Amino acid sequence: MIKKQDVFFILFFLLLAVVLLFCFxxxxxxxxxxxERNGTExxxxxxxxxxxxxxxxxxxxxxxxxxxEPGAISFRHSDCRDQICVRTGxxxxxxxxxxxxxxxxxxxxxxxxxxxDGFTG
Amino acid sequence: MNQPSKLNLSPRTRSVxxxxxxxxxxxVLSAIELALPPLPLxxxxxxxxxxxxxTMYAAGxxxxxxxxxxxxxxxLFAGITRGFTAMLMSLSGGLLSTLVMWxxxxxxxxxxxxxxLGVAGALSHNAAQLLVASLLTTPAVxxxxxxxxxxxxxSGIVTGLVLSVMMPLLDKFTID
Numbered sequence: 001m002i003k004k005q006d007v008f009f010i011l012f013f014l015l016l017a018v019v020l021l022f023c024f025x026x027x028x029x030x031x032x033x034x035x036e037r038n039g040t041e042x043x044x045x046x047x048x049x050x051x052x053x054x055x056x057x058x059x060x061x062x063x064x065x066x067x068x069e070p071g072a073i074s075f076r077h078s079d080c081r082d083q084i085c086v087r088t089g090x091x092x093x094x095x096x097x098x099x100x101x102x103x104x105x106x107x108x109x110x111x112x113x114x115x116x117d118g119f120t121g
Numbered sequence: 122m123n124q125p126s127k128l129n130l131s132p133r134t135r136s137v138x139x140x141x142x143x144x145x146x147x148x149v150l151s152a153i154e155l156a157l158p159p160l161p162l163x164x165x166x167x168x169x170x171x172x173x174x175x176t177m178y179a180a181g182x183x184x185x186x187x188x189x190x191x192x193x194x195x196x197l198f199a200g201i202t203r204g205f206t207a208m209l210m211s212l213s214g215g216l217l218s219t220l221v222m223w224x225x226x227x228x229x230x231x232x233x234x235x236x237x238l239g240v241a242g243a244l245s246h247n248a249a250q251l252l253v254a255s256l257l258t259t260p261a262v263x264x265x266x267x268x269x270x271x272x273x274x275x276s277g278i279v280t281g282l283v284l285s286v287m288m289p290l291l292d293k294f295t296i297d
Contacts (some may be wrong), residue, residue, distance in 0.1 A: 002281075006237030010274055013244060017270035026266055036259050081203055097261040101206045101254060108261035 024095050031109040033073040035066065038104050046105035047071050047092070048112065062103040073107055075100060140179075140187045147175035147195050155202075167272045173218060173242055174280050180223040183263075188219045206257065213253040218246035233268060235288070239281030243273040 033059075035043035043056065045068055055076060056066040064085075067076040072092045075085035078100050084101035097108040130138070138206055167237040172195055179188035192215030200208030222242045234243065247269040256261045 002236045003234040005232045006234045006240070006281075009233065009237050010240055010278070012236070013270050013274055017267040017274075020267040020270070024267065025289070039259060053242065054284060070206070082207070095264050097259070097264045099258050099262055100259060101210070102204055104206075104258060106258040106261065 026094040026111065028094050028111050030071050030092070032110050033068075033091065033109050035106055036106045038107075045073065046112065047073060047109070058103075058105060060103055060105070062100065064100055064103050064105050066107065073109070074098065075107070078103060136183075136187075140183065140190070143175050143179050143183070143187070144194050146193050147172040147191050148198050150175065151195060151198065152202075167269075167276075169276050169279060170243055170246060171280070171283075173215075173239075173246065174284055174287065176215060176219045176285060177222050177238065177242055177280065178288070180219050181226050182291070185220075187221045188223060189216060192216050192219045209253055209257070210250050213248040213249040217249035218242040221245040230276030231297030234281070235285045236278055239279070239284065240274055243277035243280065244270065247273045 012094050030048040033043075033045045033047055034041055035056075035102075037046075037058070037060075042058075047068075048071065050068060050070045053067070053069045056068055058064040058066065058107075062078075062079040063077065064075065065077040067074050069090075072090040075088065075091040075098055078085050080100055080102040082102075088098035091098055091107060091109050094109050094111040097106060099106045154168055154171050176188050176192050176195075179191055193212065195215055196208050196212035201209035219242075222238055222245075225238055225241055251262060251266065251269060
């Protein structure tokens with residue numbers, strides 16, 4: 001049932017997962033949300049500069065709505081059956097990502113590189 | 122499977138019937154899993170992969186072709202009930218994990234026990250699905266990789282343990 005190799009095998013992947021978790025864990029507390037549809041970017045929001053709460057209606061077959069708040073973004077609504085995107089909850093830190101696979105819409109947070117002008121976008 | 126048949130079924134007929142039963146079992150398990158409430162504290166979309174039990178058993182006890190067939194039918198079932206993307210996810214995960222478990226079972230020295238096999242199957246299942254998801258949307262979904270590894274280990278251990286309980290029962294099961 002369980003052999004010694006199984007234990008080594010499991011430990012190896014546990015270690016890998018922990019190392020990856022540390023690598024992916026960003027120290028930055030806020031970032032820029034990038035919204036993509038079919039793999040092409042359609043919106044970009046600077047979460048650090050966001051002062052109000054607003055709903056972004058992306059429409060489409062699944063009537064996806066995003067909730068944009070100061071420092072956070074989340075899927076508010078989707079007509080998809082699995083609701084994985086909505087259950088992912090709020091994204092706040094760079095690296096985090098939420099996806100609605102049926103609608104092919106993804107939201108991810110990237111680090112604010114300060115390379116683009118916040119006023120001209 | 123090798124006892125003399127009371128119904129005079131040819132070995133071919135029996136194998137068709139047996140594979141049909143395994144397929145039905147896989148479909149029932151995925152349907153049950155869909156009906157379960159989403160598990161808290163787990164990455165969104167994570168499932169136990171109960172129907173992997175069946176492909177794992179089939180890969181070991183029946184053969185590669187029937188096991189892959191079961192994975193394909195499972196994928197079509199997901200397509201009918203949950204849509205096209207669900208079908209792609211089910212097919213990619215199901216086919217790769219079945220292949221990996223079959224290959225591991227082919228190694229003469231049998232380096233892994235059932236738990237190790239289950240974990241290898243679950244990890245390859247998750248890896249294939251993550252790859253397809255990243256192709257369909259954005260490579261940023263790789264952010265889920267550590268969580269999918271952790272959950273793959275957990276669900277793989279569960280499948281391995283359940284299968285080690287089920288195996289003797291399934292081995293006794295005959296169609297005659």
